[in-house]
Amino acid sequence: MSDHEHTDFREVEVQPTAPFTVELSDDGRWYTVTGPCPVCRVTTVFRVSSGVLGPAKGLFGRRRRRPEPLTGTILVYCMCGYPHAEKPPESPDAGCGAFWDVPVPPPTQGPTP
């Protein structure tokens, strides 16, 4: 069961309200960021290329930040998958429009004891 909040779609930067997990894929190409959306409260899973900040296909440059190497945070968009009122049809997002930064943990490569 989920306690999804049916907020109106709004593109707004928010602060995470709970820790997010950031996992690097086995091949090192993707980060998977998982945690609760601060706005609509449902767990959202966001995948991003490990080399570029933001979605792989930045077709909508309106509010996307410029692609750049990861510098310590991942810009995550809500991907709750629930319908939100007031969402523009051209929006590529599958969520409520909220976005926020999640810190990237330092690489855990190297010899293990």
Ligand SMILES: [Zn+2]
């Ligand atoms: Zn949301």
Ligand SMILES: [Zn+2]
């Ligand atoms: Zn939502």
